[in-house]
Amino acid sequence: MITLLDYGAGNVRSVRNAIRKLGYEVQDVQSSADILQAERLIFPGVGSYGSVMERLQRDGFVEALIERIKSDKPVLGICVALQALFEGSEESPGVAGLSILKGQIKRFAVDNLSVPQIGWNGINLHKPSPLFAEYNNEKLYFVHSYRATLAEEDHDWLLSTTNYGEEFVSSVQKGNVVACQFHPEKSGEAGLAILDKFLKGSTETVQVAPKSEATRMAKRVIACLDVRTNDNGDLVVTKGDQYDVRDSGEVRNLGKPVELASRYYQEGADEITFLNITGFRDFPMEDQPMIEVLERTSEQVFVPLTIGGGIREFTDSNGKEYTSLDVATEYFRSGADKISIGSDACYTAEEYLKTGKKTGKSSIEQISFVYGAQAVVISVDPRRVYVKSPEETDHHVIKTVVSGPQGEEYCWYQCTVMGGREGRDLDAVQLASSCEALGAGEILLNCIDKDGTNSGFDMELINMVKGAVSIPVIASSGAGSAAHFVDVFNETDAEAALAAGIFHRKEVPIAEVKQALRDDGVEIR
Numbered sequence: 425m426i427t428l429l430d431y432g433a434g435n436v437r438s439v440r441n442a443i444r445k446l447g448y449e450v451q452d453v454q455s456s457a458d459i460l461q462a463e464r465l466i467f468p469g470v471g472s473y474g475s476v477m478e479r480l481q482r483d484g485f486v487e488a489l490i491e492r493i494k495s496d497k498p499v500l501g502i503c504v505a506l507q508a509l510f511e512g513s514e515e516s517p518g519v520a521g522l523s524i525l526k527g528q529i530k531r532f533a534v535d536n537l538s539v540p541q542i543g544w545n546g547i548n549l550h551k552p553s554p555l556f557a558e559y560n561n562e563k564l565y566f567v568h569s570y571r572a573t574l575a576e577e578d579h580d581w582l583l584s585t586t587n588y589g590e591e592f593v594s595s596v597q598k599g600n601v602v603a604c605q606f607h608p609e610k611s612g613e614a615g616l617a618i619l620d621k622f623l624k625g626s627t628e629t630v631q632v633a634p635k636s637e638a639t640r641m642a643k644r645v646i647a648c649l650d651v652r653t654n655d656n657g658d659l660v661v662t663k664g665d666q667y668d669v670r671d672s673g674e675v676r677n678l679g680k681p682v683e684l685a686s687r688y689y690q691e692g693a694d695e696i697t698f699l700n701i702t703g704f705r706d707f708p709m710e711d712q713p714m715i716e717v718l719e720r721t722s723e724q725v726f727v728p729l730t731i732g733g734g735i736r737e738f739t740d741s742n743g744k745e746y747t748s749l750d751v752a753t754e755y756f757r758s759g760a761d762k763i764s765i766g767s768d769a770c771y772t773a774e775e776y777l778k779t780g781k782k783t784g785k786s787s788i789e790q791i792s793f794v795y796g797a798q799a800v801v802i803s804v805d806p807r808r809v810y811v812k813s814p815e816e817t818d819h820h821v822i823k824t825v826v827s828g829p830q831g832e833e834y835c836w837y838q839c840t841v842m843g844g845r846e847g848r849d850l851d852a853v854q855l856a857s858s859c860e861a862l863g864a865g866e867i868l869l870n871c872i873d874k875d876g877t878n879s880g881f882d883m884e885l886i887n888m889v890k891g892a893v894s895i896p897v898i899a900s901s902g903a904g905s906a907a908h909f910v911d912v913f914n915e916t917d918a919e920a921a922l923a924a925g926i927f928h929r930k931e932v933p934i935a936e937v938k939q940a941l942r943d944d945g946v947e948i949r
C-alpha cells in the first residue's frame with residue numbers, strides 16, 4: 425500500500441495511475457497522522473511553488489512532512505516537491521518552503537535559453553542509489569522553469585545533476601528520502617522502472633562513476649489527435665485538410681482516441697496532444713466523453729498529455745458559471761499535464777495589446793498562476809495573408825520564398841479563432857509574444873496553409889515566431905515524411921515537432937522519424 429499526498433493541485437492522477445500500473449494500491453493522505461505513519465509516501469509536485477506550499481499549509485501538513493523527512497521514513501518527492509525541500513523559491517517570493525535544505529530555488533537565467541525546460545533530458549548520477557540500480561542512461565521527462573542547486577553543507581544529498589544552460593540538481597537523496605526534478609510517472613518505461621524501485625523499497629545499488637560530459641535535451645516528436653463527435657455521435661479522431669475535416673460531407677474517422685494514443689505511446693511518441701476541435705462551441709465540463717478519454721488514456725500512457733479545446737469562461741444551461749480555471753482544473757484532474765488555449769488566447773492577446781495591462785483575470789494568467797507557466801500552451805492557428813509590400817499592413821511581415829497568388833513576395837500570418845473559421849486583426853508574433861508576457865509556457869504553432877498537405881513544415885513561420893519568444897515552440901502542420909522532421913530541427917530552433925495525418929494513416933511510423941533524426945545527429949529520446 426502506497427500513500428499519496430494529493431493536495432488537490434494539478435495532475436496527480438498520472439502518479440496514481442503509474443503506481444497502480446506497477447501493481448500497488450494507493451491510499452490518500454487524509455490527515456497529518458497518515459503522513460507520519462505511511463509505510464511509503466509519495467509527494468507529487470504539481471502546480472507553482474506558492475500554490476503547493478499554501479495548500480500544504482492550509483491542510484496542516486507542513487509540520488508532519490518535516491518530521492517524517494527528518495526521521496528518515498521513505499518519501500519520494502517529485503518536481504516541485506524537490507523544490508519544496510528548500511527554504512523558498514523565486515517563483516513565489518515570501519512563501520516559506522520546508523527548509524530541509526538550505527537556499528532558494530532560482531529561475532533558469534541563461535541567455536537565449538528557452539524557459540521552461542520542457543522535455544526529455546539525461547541525468548548524471550553522483551552516487552549509487554537503489555532507485556537507479558537498473559538505470560541505463562535513458563532520458564527522463566522534465567518540465568520546470570526553476571531549478572535547484574545545493575549549498576555546500578547539503579552536498580551529501582546530491583544524487584544527480586542535469587545540464588540545461590547550466591548544471592542543476594535533478595535529484596537528491598539522503599537515506600530513505602529521495603526527490604527528483606523529473607517526472608518518473610511521465611518518463612515512459614524508464615521512469616516507471618525508477619518508480620518501481622522506490623515502491624518496492626529496493627536496497628540493492630550499483631556503483632556509478634559521474635560522467636564528465638553534459639547531458640543534452642532531446643528534440644520531441646509529438647503525436648496529435650484532433651478529436652470531435654462525428655455525425656453519429658461517436659467521439660473520433662479526425663484530421664483535416666487545411667482544417668476541413670469533412671470528406672464528401674462526412675467527418676473523417678481515423679480511429680478511436682484512447683486506442684490511438686496508446687499505440688503512439690508504445691511506438692515511442694515523446695508526448696501526446698488531444699485537441700477537442702469543436703471545443704469552441706461545446707463545453708468540456710458537459711463533454712464527459714472527452715474527460716473520459718483523458719482519464720482512460722492516462723491509465724495507459726506514461727508520457728505527457730496535453731489537451732486543448734474549449735478552455736474559456738462558460739455559463740451552463742442552469743446558469744452556473746465556470747471560469748476557465750475550473751475547466752483547466754477538470755482537465756488536469758482527469759490526467760492532463762498541460763492544457764492548450766486557442767481562441768480565448770486570441771481575445772486575451774487583443775485586449776492586452778489594446779490596454780497594455782495585465783488584469784490577472786485572463787485564462788492564461790489564472791491557470792499559469794495556479795499551475796505554473798509550464799502547464800499553459802497556446803495553440804496558434806494562423807494562415808498566410810499576402811501583401812505586395814510591408815507598408816500595406818501594420819502586422820509582422822516576412823519576405824517569403826513561397827510567393828502569393830498574384831506573385832506577392834510578402835506575407836503576414838493572421839491568427840484565427842474557432843478552428844480557423846474567423847480571422848482576427850492579430851498576427852502570430854503578436855499573439856505568441858503577448859501570451860508569453862501573460863504567463864504562457866509553450867507555443868503550439870500550427871499553420872492552416874500547411875495542415876494536412878504533407879508538404880513539410882512552414883519554416884518561415886516557425887523561425888519568425890521562435891525569434892520573437894523565449895518559451896519553447898512546437899512546430900506543427902504539414903509533416904509528410906521523416907525527412908521533414910530532420911529539416912525542421914535543422915532549419916529552425918523549434919524544441920518539438922508535431923504531426924497527425926502521417927501517423928494516423930500509418931504512412932510514416934514514429935520509429936522511422938526517430939531513426940532519421942538519430943542518423944542526422946539530432947538529439948532524441
Ligand code: 1PR
Pocket residue numbers: 648649650663664666667668669699700701702703704732733734735764765766767768803804805841842843844870871874875876877878900901902903922923924925926
Ligand atoms: O479554440 O481553445 O477551443 O481550441 C481549439 C483547438 O482545436 C485549437 O488548438 C485548434 O488548433 C484546434 N482545431 C480547431 N479546428 C481544427 C480543425 O482542424 N478543423 N485542429 C483544429 C487543429 C491542427 C493541428 C494538426 C496539425 C498537424 N489541428 O493540431 O494536428 O496541423 O496535422 P498534419 O500533421 O496532418 O499536417 P479552442
